[in-house]
Amino acid sequence: MTKIKIGIIGVGRIGKLHAGHLVRQPNAEVSIVSDVAVTEELRQWAAELGIPRISADYRDVLRDPDIQAVYICSSTHTHVPLIEEAAEQGKHIFCEKPVSMDYVQTERALEAVKKHGVLLQTGFNRRFDHNFKRVRDCVQSGQIGDPHLIKITSRDPAPPPADYIRVSGGLFMDMAIHDFDMARFVANSEVQEVYAQGAVLIDPAIGELGDIDTAITTLKFANGALGVIDNSRQAVYGYDQRVEVFGSAGCIQIANDHSNTAEISTKDAVFRDNPKYFFLERYEQAYADENRAFLQAIASGGQTPVDGNDALQAERIAAAAKRSLQEGRPVKLEEL
Structure with a gap:
């Protein structure tokens, strides 16, 4: 089997996650990784995964003629120039x-x-989650009729540190952008109008940095459906990820993933374990599946299942939500 040779730019938490999945794919070979901080710990990690080369210069990845595909996992402000350079070099x-x-x-x-x-x-990995995919398939098949209401709950177990908030782009661009993409995905329709409200209810430091930690966003879709997304930076019981689509012929709901299905019943109460704690646990298989889909697209010459337009539309919704919060009014996407 011919292996697709891959280079990874940026090997922080998410870059390492992708590398770990890719080295287990039979049709992929991670040939080189690049990071601005090449530490001894990073060298040891690469050696353990069998990655032969590591560099502090991303150009070593892009200029390698054997590299067919590049993973860009560096800071967001670097993405556009890296995409442009990678495209110029003919890399997927x-x-x-x-x-x-x-x-x-x-x-x-x-x-x-x-x-x-x-x-x-x-990297909208949630599209590959078994729960969300089931919702999308149900809507597309017509099983619940025409979608009328889409409800998405997305709450993190704990807020990120101030240093992260400072460069994150804000709750809508950093956190809720996954939910904006999921709304388009399960509704099978484009968003036309956004109305967002937000508050600082968890950590005053987040507000001091100009962000919010709690939000409600309502959406109007081109197909006539309405949507509502609630976000919180802190759910003390774990990672809260739920979706409901109500339609003309029925309804589909998905609940949180738990580490087990055990339920303990006593005379006092009924207990079960908390949901999985964070995205690395909840979406572990989804990350593996999105990587597999990317490799398949390269091998087959087909289209990727989550393309650049999907990124663009989610970012436009995020921008509309931010403007809506600032101006206190609904914002139509066509205004952008």
Whole structure:
């Protein structure tokens, strides 16, 4: 079997996660990784995974003629120039979300991808989750009729540190962007209007940095459906990820994933374990499946299942939500 040779730019938490999945794929070979901080710990990690090369210069990845695909897992502000350079070098690209903090810059990156005829897949891994995929399939099959209401709950177990908040792009771009993509995905329709409300109810430091930690976003879709997304930076009981789609012929709901299905009943109460704690646990299989889908697209010459337009539309919704919060009014996507 011919292996697809891959380079990874940025091997922090998410880059290491992808590398760990890729080295287990029979049709992939991680040939080189690059990071601005090449430590002895990083060298040891690469050696343990059998990755032969590590560099502090990302150009070593992009200029290697044997590398067919590049994973961009570096800081968000680097994504657009790296996509442009990778496309110029004829590399297929997997880019973590968001592609950029500014959808106009994302459009620039997509032009480079189109110009050079390479594939681009963006890291909306939740589309590959077994629960969310079931909802999408149910809606597409017509089993619940026409979608009327889409409800998404997305709450993290604990807020990130201030240093992360400072560069994150804000709750809508950093956290809720997954939910904006999921709303499009399960509704099978584009968002036309956004109305967002937000508050600082968890950590005053988040507010001091100009962000919010709690939000409600309502959506109007082109197919007539309505949506509501609730976000919180802190759910003390674990990672809370639920979806409901109510339609003209029925309803589909998905609950949280738990580490087991045990339920303990006593005279005092009925108990079960908390949901899985964070995204690394909840979406472990989804990450593996999104990597497999990217490799399959390269091997077959087909399209990636989550392309650059998906990234662009989620970013536009995030931008509309931010404007809505600032101006206290609904914002139509066409205003952007």
